[in-house]
Amino acid sequence: MKSYDVAVIGSGPGGYVAAIRCAQLGMSTAIIEKYSTLGGTCLNVGCIPSKALLDSSHHYEDAVKHFETHGIDIPGEVKVNLKQMIARKQAVVDQTTGGIDFLMKKNKIDVYQGVGSFKDATHIEISGENSEEIEAKNIIIATGSKPSNLPFIELDKERIITSTEALKLKEIPKHLIVIGGGVIGLELGQVYKRLGAEVTIVEYMDRIIPTMDSGLSKELNKVFKKQKFRINASHQVKSVERTGDEVIVTAENKKGETVEFKGDYCLVSVGRRPYTDGLNAEAAGVKVDDRGRVEVNHHLQTSASNIYAIGDVVKGAMLAHKAEEEGVFVAETIAGQKPHIDYNLIPGVVYTWPEVAAVGKTEEELKEAGINYKSGQFPMRALGRSRASMDIDGFVKILADAQTDEILGVHMIGARAADMIAEAVVAMEYRASAEDISRMSHAHPTFTEAIKEAALAATDNRPLHI
Ligand code: FAD
Numbered sequence: 001m002k003s004y005d006v007a008v009i010g011s012g013p014g015g016y017v018a019a020i021r022c023a024q025l026g027m028s029t030a031i032i033e034k035y036s037t038l039g040g041t042c043l044n045v046g047c048i049p050s051k052a053l054l055d056s057s058h059h060y061e062d063a064v065k066h067f068e069t070h071g072i073d074i075p076g077e078v079k080v081n082l083k084q085m086i087a088r089k090q091a092v093v094d095q096t097t098g099g100i101d102f103l104m105k106k107n108k109i110d111v112y113q114g115v116g117s118f119k120d121a122t123h124i125e126i127s128g129e130n131s132e133e134i135e136a137k138n139i140i141i142a143t144g145s146k147p148s149n150l151p152f153i154e155l156d157k158e159r160i161i162t163s164t165e166a167l168k169l170k171e172i173p174k175h176l177i178v179i180g181g182g183v184i185g186l187e188l189g190q191v192y193k194r195l196g197a198e199v200t201i202v203e204y205m206d207r208i209i210p211t212m213d214s215g216l217s218k219e220l221n222k223v224f225k226k227q228k229f230r231i232n233a234s235h236q237v238k239s240v241e242r243t244g245d246e247v248i249v250t251a252e253n254k255k256g257e258t259v260e261f262k263g264d265y266c267l268v269s270v271g272r273r274p275y276t277d278g279l280n281a282e283a284a285g286v287k288v289d290d291r292g293r294v295e296v297n298h299h300l301q302t303s304a305s306n307i308y309a310i311g312d313v314v315k316g317a318m319l320a321h322k323a324e325e326e327g328v329f330v331a332e333t334i335a336g337q338k339p340h341i342d343y344n345l346i347p348g349v350v351y352t353w354p355e356v357a358a359v360g361k362t363e364e365e366l367k368e369a370g371i372n373y374k375s376g377q378f379p380m381r382a383l384g385r386s387r388a389s390m391d392i393d394g395f396v397k398i399l400a401d402a403q404t405d406e407i408l409g410v411h412m413i414g415a416r417a418a419d420m421i422a423e424a425v426v427a428m429e430y431r432a433s434a435e436d437i438s439r440m441s442h443a444h445p446t447f448t449e450a451i452k453e454a455a456l457a458a459t460d461n462r463p464l465h466i
């Protein structure tokens, strides 16, 4: 039986990054993955394929709607070739997962394909084509998550689907009904909207992206309505039925009335659940909480002291970069270092267009905590850069402590917000004040000038360009 310093179960962004960091720190490392490709949800059926389709559909929309204004005439009709679009997405996925194979080899990490299940706290049985057992002094559980469902919905995976199927549809829906106005629903909803589908969003809470700052929800709602999405907030879905090619979603609105939505596809995107099936965690003395998450302490250590857990399978945001930070954190902890993660500074991004990005506290959270804050906001439409590219929707909002001016939260919606949020993360990591940002030079013309202007507005209410 082979023996390792560390064995990692699951090869998503949490698991593979943990394995690389363990190997960098000189530990003999194994990684176990049940699927034939490495990279987990993120690389195979999550972040990467969804962004590939968002990019392709964005190009199509530009060609159809915006090229003419830019002075680009295309003779003949611009058409979607969905088969090619999905094939390109898959090529991006294959290339990216192949890159992880390379990284495992480069770092001399042994890869085992099969389902890893605990025999005890130091032994893992791997059931794949050939079953085998390995031993490890330390084990990292990085088994990720799967799509959640509502108890009364039968996912047929043809017309009543999750994000996994939505990434490889064979036709463009005529009318896609999206249950859940969160990140997946909006990103994948926008892909098919751009390709020509009608898209109806049915959201239980009173606004889309309900966990983000309400200013962002309001602005995105406004832009999505301009893009002709049908948005139904405060609707509780009661049933989903399929008859032939038709899908009927029934919901109750806040007046208690029954509302029916008829379409040909229904995407269920109501969150994800931690995944521990087949892991046999009990055999190792690892406790799982009532929401199915592996219980961990501040060191991400489970109830068995040599076993750690990271990423979507533990509490916190279900984000690839959060999983990666935790992977590094655990590897360094095992190596005897004292790493640190500031969970308040893990940014959140929605890759719609306009993009939505945030870090730190929302206004709602500051109000609830009774923190005295000031707010500075700057609209994207006031930037020369925005007019040049015709991306005029959105704003940057900076929330700063009323007394000290320390930045407490940054919320932005607009072109390239996903990339711009990094400036806010750096600033907050160094505990910058809004005035600090307002005194830094930002290249002109760039979208980042909105950050400087919002900082000027927050500091002293003196933006220069509005
Ligand atoms: P996962 O990536 O889920 O990986 C877990 C791996 O463990 C899987 O490969 C699984 O097969 C394997 N496994 C499970 N049990 C066993 C076992 N017993 N034995 C062996 N292997 C096992 N996040 C972002 O930050 N940005 C985005 O843009 C983004 N887009 C997304 C889009 C979609 C459509 C979806 C679904 C998710 C998206 N996410 C995004 C979320 C992101 O994918 C997850 O947060 C991230 O993948 C979590 O990483 P992880 O390593 O914890 O788990």
Ligand code: NAD
Pocket: 150, 179, 180, 181, 182, 183, 184, 185, 187, 202, 203, 204, 205, 208, 209, 210, 235, 236, 237, 269, 270, 271, 272, 317, 318, 319, 348, 349, 350, 351
């Ligand atoms: P989510 O939590 O973002 O959104 C789910 C939405 O469904 C919520 O708005 C919720 O109020 C709503 N909902 C729940 N029950 C409902 C019901 N009965 N009827 C109507 N609406 C209901 O979850 P998701 O969009 O499924 O994504 C899952 C996870 O994947 C998220 O945690 C997210 O962080 C991650 N993800 C991240 C990205 C990104 O970072 N860009 C992209 C995709 C997914």
